[in-house]
Amino acid sequence: MTNVIETRGLVKRYGDLTAVDHVDITVPQGTFFGLLGPNGAGKTTTLEMIEGIREPDEGDVRLFGEKVWPRNRAVLPRIGVQLQASAFFERLSVEEQLRCFADLYAVDHKQIDRMIEMVGLQEKRKTRTEDLSGGQKQRLSIACSLIHDPEVVFLDEPTAALDPQARRNLWDVLRAINDEGRTVVLTTHYMDEAEILCDQIAIIDRGQILTTDTPRNLITGLGSAYRILVSEGVLSDQEAAALPGVDSASLSDGTLAITTHTPSPVLAALAERDALQGLQVTGATLEDVFLTLTGREYRA
Amino acid sequence: MTSFWALTRAQWFGFWRDKQNWFWLLAFPLMFLVLFGFLFRDAGASKSSLTQIGSVAIIDQLPAEAKAQFDNLFEVTKTDDAAAALEEVRKGDVDGAVEQKGNEVILHYSQADQVKAATVRGTLGAFVDGANVAMSGQPPTFTLKAEAAEDDSLKPIQFIAPGLLGWAVAMGATFNAAMPFVTWRTNKLLRRLRLAPMRTESLVSSRLLVSIAVAMIQMGVFLAVGVGLFDLKLTGSWWMAIPLLLCATIAFMAIGLIAGAISKTAEAASGIANVIILPMAFLSGSFIPLDQAPSWLQTIAKFLPLGQLNEGLLDSLVRGEGPGAALMPMVYLLGFAVVFGLIAARLFRWED
Numbered sequence: 001m002t003n004v005i006e007t008r009g010l011v012k013r014y015g016d017l018t019a020v021d022h023v024d025i026t027v028p029q030g031t032f033f034g035l036l037g038p039n040g041a042g043k044t045t046t047l048e049m050i051e052g053i054r055e056p057d058e059g060d061v062r063l064f065g066e067k068v069w070p071r072n073r074a075v076l077p078r079i080g081v082q083l084q085a086s087a088f089f090e091r092l093s094v095e096e097q098l099r100c101f102a103d104l105y106a107v108d109h110k111q112i113d114r115m116i117e118m119v120g121l122q123e124k125r126k127t128r129t130e131d132l133s134g135g136q137k138q139r140l141s142i143a144c145s146l147i148h149d150p151e152v153v154f155l156d157e158p159t160a161a162l163d164p165q166a167r168r169n170l171w172d173v174l175r176a177i178n179d180e181g182r183t184v185v186l187t188t189h190y191m192d193e194a195e196i197l198c199d200q201i202a203i204i205d206r207g208q209i210l211t212t213d214t215p216r217n218l219i220t221g222l223g224s225a226y227r228i229l230v231s232e233g234v235l236s237d238q239e240a241a242a243l244p245g246v247d248s249a250s251l252s253d254g255t256l257a258i259t260t261h262t263p264s265p266v267l268a269a270l271a272e273r274d275a276l277q278g279l280q281v282t283g284a285t286l287e288d289v290f291l292t293l294t295g296r297e298y299r300a
Numbered sequence: 301m302t303s304f305w306a307l308t309r310a311q312w313f314g315f316w317r318d319k320q321n322w323f324w325l326l327a328f329p330l331m332f333l334v335l336f337g338f339l340f341r342d343a344g345a346s347k348s349s350l351t352q353i354g355s356v357a358i359i360d361q362l363p364a365e366a367k368a369q370f371d372n373l374f375e376v377t378k379t380d381d382a383a384a385a386l387e388e389v390r391k392g393d394v395d396g397a398v399e400q401k402g403n404e405v406i407l408h409y410s411q412a413d414q415v416k417a418a419t420v421r422g423t424l425g426a427f428v429d430g431a432n433v434a435m436s437g438q439p440p441t442f443t444l445k446a447e448a449a450e451d452d453s454l455k456p457i458q459f460i461a462p463g464l465l466g467w468a469v470a471m472g473a474t475f476n477a478a479m480p481f482v483t484w485r486t487n488k489l490l491r492r493l494r495l496a497p498m499r500t501e502s503l504v505s506s507r508l509l510v511s512i513a514v515a516m517i518q519m520g521v522f523l524a525v526g527v528g529l530f531d532l533k534l535t536g537s538w539w540m541a542i543p544l545l546l547c548a549t550i551a552f553m554a555i556g557l558i559a560g561a562i563s564k565t566a567e568a569a570s571g572i573a574n575v576i577i578l579p580m581a582f583l584s585g586s587f588i589p590l591d592q593a594p595s596w597l598q599t600i601a602k603f604l605p606l607g608q609l610n611e612g613l614l615d616s617l618v619r620g621e622g623p624g625a626a627l628m629p630m631v632y633l634l635g636f637a638v639v640f641g642l643i644a645a646r647l648f649r650w651e652d
Binding site: 051052053071073076077079081083084086087088089090091092096097099100101102103104105106144 | 306309313492493650651
């Protein structure tokens with residue numbers, strides 16, 4: 001697989017602050033790549049340097065093997081960048097915004113209808129952008145960034161400030177984009193979003209990449225225990241503690257909590273005792289990985 | 301070229317659909333045109349008002365030709381009440397009262413308005429002198445024939461309309477350049493456009509085309525209202541106003557781009573544009589004609605782009621000058637556009 005994005009030793013400083021500190025990122029073609037980090041970690045600055053709209057102080061960015069700074073008009077038609085949901089012309093309808101961007105990229109006007117359908121704005125095509133809801137604007141800005149059928153799509157916190165329905169709605173759109181074979185790069189500080197959407201996740205904090213891997217490997221690599229919750233009364237905590245593979249068992253608020261590193265034999269034993277009613281299993285999440293790596297201290 | 305037309309189209313709709321634009325750039329200057337048009341409608345043909353007490357032979361017995369001339373200059377009301385007539389003069393209701401006692405023609409005037417008084421004294425004196433000469437039976441040796449340098453039709457509207465049009469176009473081009481670029485920097489549209497494979501020139505030139513279209517609409521409406529409502533008479537090569545306004549639009553767009561580049565918000569850009577354009581409009585004779593202004597002010601006006609524009613518009617639209625008269629202002633405006641355009645290019649920013 002060819003690498004679409006390659007950065008080496010990317011550095012950006014703002015005065016005394018090193019916002020991006022020697023970042024190396026490699027993104028193979030077709031990957032859904034997530035850049036995950038707390039606010040102010042350097043996600044956006046990194047993304048902007050890759051897109052070619054911010055000049056790195058040090059290091060090198062290659063998109064399709066080409067330089068992106070200064071403004072490289074050969075690369076631009078091959079990338080799609082979704083910006084803030086306000087980056088529209090004033091007083092233009094959904095259809096007219098898309099038409100303008102279609103013409104800027106000299107693509108067929110058929111794309112306008114395709115895009116409107118893809119982001120589900122058929123009902124709003126004659127509506128001016130000022131009158132759209134936040135989620136609709138977000139979807140339109142994604143449509144504007146995809147109109148020219150780019151090979152790589154960059155999305156900077158696309159679901160920030162969206163309600164839960166709109167978020168899930170947008171996830172479907174993003175997954176569809178990736179399923180078409182496009183490389184997608186996403187920044188987010190939502191763990192669930194990164195876990196559900198991404199093939200590869202780079203966790204970034206204080207301008208440095210802490211680790212890069214698949215969500216699954218990151219979570220299992222943590223080696224943390226599973227918690228199995230069963231209703232009280234099926235078996236006592238002493239009985240539960242004696243089951244094979246159980247690390248500990250405790251009773252609280254009418255629920256028996258079992259901790260284990262090997263859930264399979266424990267679940268089998270519970271099934272034998274017909275104790276699966278109302279059973280819950282929780283494993284480590286990306287959030288645990290994240291907090292383990294970045295620490296738990298509060299940051300403003 | 302597709303980028304250019306796409307951007308022109310998008311920006312034109314954005315402009316066209318905003319009613320505020322049309323108010324500030326068209327209705328607002330037109331309000332001034334209508335206001336000044338009505339205020340100064342008859343100013344050019346102002347007569348002196350004169351009350352005649354009893355019979356005044358020198359006026360009553362004027363030959364027909366001289367009588368017609370006299371009536372052109374004086375609005376005469378006749379009365380027999382001398383006291384009331386004098387009271388009117390004191391109050392300033394009439395410019396003078398005249399009576400004749402034997403061979404003595406007596407003019408009563410008020411010292412409160414020296415200018416009017418002098419006008420009445422001088423004019424009436426000329427008629428008395430004329431009567432004396434006529435009485436002597438000798439043909440006059442010298443005659444004075446006074447003629448206005450301008451066309452007879454040079455009413456105030458002829459000065460008002462070009463000046464206000466110049467101001468409207470200057471305002472339009474400046475705001476039209478300053479506001480969108482600030483707004484687009486704030487809402488990141490500029491960044492989005494920068495990520496599209498278009499040329500920067502397409503962006504600036506499409507904005508210019510929109511501004512030129514606005515200037516042409518302003519000119520059309522101004523001249524239509526002036527001619528239709530206020531008897532504005534276009535002379536000679538009035539069409540030279542078109543290339544002149546074109547050059548002016550480029551020059552003021554450069555000013556607007558600078559105002560936009562140094563402002564962080566649209567409000568600030570609008571403030572800076574106002575601070576530049578409004579005083580310039582006064583100094584350039586858009587609201588008050590500069591003919592009677594002190595010479596230092598006229599010199600300043602020569603160096604202001606709006607002063608040059610107004611001078612060119614006056615020459616082409618109403619002074620009956622040939623097409624060449626607009627050339628110097630055009631050259632000046634283009635030169636101004638080049639210098640300030642380069643400054644604007646240096647200051648231009650894609651983002652904050």
